[in-house]
Amino acid sequence: MADAAPASYPVFAFEPHASPVLASERDARLVEPGFGQVFTDHMAVVHYSTERGWHEPAIRARAPLSMDPASAVLHYAQEIFEGLKAYRLGDGGVALFRADANARRFRDSARRLAMPELPEELFLESCRSLVRTDADWIPPGPDGALYLRPFAIASEAFLGVKPATEYLYMVIASSVGPYWKKGAAPAISIWVSETYTRAAAGGTGAAKCGGNYAASLAAQAEAIRHGCDQVAFLDAAERRWVEELGGMNIFFVFEDGSLLTPPLTGTILPGITRASLIALARDQGLTVREEPYSFDQWRVDAASGRLREVFACGTAAVVTPIGTVKAAGGEFQIGGGGPGQVTERLRASLVAVQRGAAPDPHGWLERIA
Incomplete structure (x- = not known):
């Protein structure tokens, strides 16, 4: 098992949620969360422009996005994503599983979609920081996990078939149980x-x-x-x-x-x-x-x-x-x-x-x- 990230890794500014879900309500949601329906309080955000590169990494309150209707992702589908999980260990600790492989695949996907490649360490620290912040959202039980959804979209507003010059990278987290519904066939x-x-x-x-x-x-x-x-x-x-x-x-x-x-x-x-x-x-x-x-x-x-x-x-x-x-x-x-x-x-x-x-x-x- 790899050690936790050293302090030299990218630092994400922390902007805590002003009105997080109450612990009692959160625990109620975690009893049977299903898959991809229960979301945590926070999200990771990093911006990109050709002038500044990747910048302003932050963990902030999960909230709706405000987008220009001409945002390139809506018209030319420059968008990539990943899926990985954080697990509660037997000793109460929390661990990510093969996040480095997800980081590499995310870069490969970006290259194919003509998008800027997110440095692997920035990808990894975005996941670590969000898990540290919202670890209490991991459901109990043998199937509980925190499912992380890193994604990047072209956010520049323009109409024209070319790679965008501005992008938004985010990670949201979902409390999950078994993927298949209760009562589903064993095969x-x-x-x-x-x-x-x-x-x-x-x-x-x-x-x-x-x-x-x-x-x-x-x-x-x-x-x-x-x-x-x-x-x-x-x-x-x-x-x-x-x-x-x-x-x-x-x-x-x-x-x-x-x-x-x-x-x-x-x-x-x-x-x-x-x-x-x-x-x-x-x-x-x-x-x-x-x-x-x-x-x-x-x-x-x-x-x-x-x-x-x-x-x-x-x-x-x-x-x-x-x-x-x-x-x-x-x-x-x-x-x-x-x-x-x-x-x-x-x-x-x-x-x-x-x-x-x-x-x-x-x-x-x-x-x-």
Whole structure:
């Protein structure tokens, strides 16, 4: 576990909320917060201009934004974001999980969207400072966490297709419980879209930008119409190779215990949960292959029994087993239709590291003072 940030890191001015939520009301909201519905008192803010660079870092009261209707983000979609969590540890402390990886991916996304790259240390300190300020908003219980949403938008007011010269970077925090609602099936159902694609080579598939998610919503609606929980996308060139879900990466587990996940070729988001699970699986002696996998082969392997488990993963939902797959040509079941042993073991291993209940040989946790 990494040590807390030294004093030489960027200093965020602190402007406390004048009317924070009362402790009793906050505790009531934390009983069953759901996901992405309960927000903390404060937010981190940093401004950018080409003349001054990144400046005026501050933690201040969470409040609505005032924007010019000509702000570039509203017209040309220069916007990127991240998602990461802070966890309450068994000794009462608080730690961030792999925030450095989020910082690097945020810079990669900015580069692809022609936005200024936020220094990694500024990203990290914005998250640390907000967690220090609002740590009391972490819900109790085994699934409670503080979900952080760093994002940057083009704030310059103009009409014209070019990179903006002014940007706003912010971090908001949400008290979260389990991603899936109470009573949800232990394994989700997937609709494989053969109508829509998520990303193409040379596009923004590897960047975490809002446009990728907006483009997935019609496909997600299609999945819901067919009685499924989530949508899975095939590649844009051949409509043959499995890529990822609308907001999660995907893994396949075979009868020999090996795992396969689609490779990062520029059209798939390089998920941090994905990378963590690959490392943990290899630590446990499992073979993990990053190779193309066709939808036709998925169907054949499920029917023969060679494919035993399939799961999706991401920061929000962590690890989610997939039990049923539907497409225009019919549906099929994975294994027994419920969570598999490898899926459950990997999820338990990851959660144990995230919450400080297991050794952290990779140094993924950073304790917040």
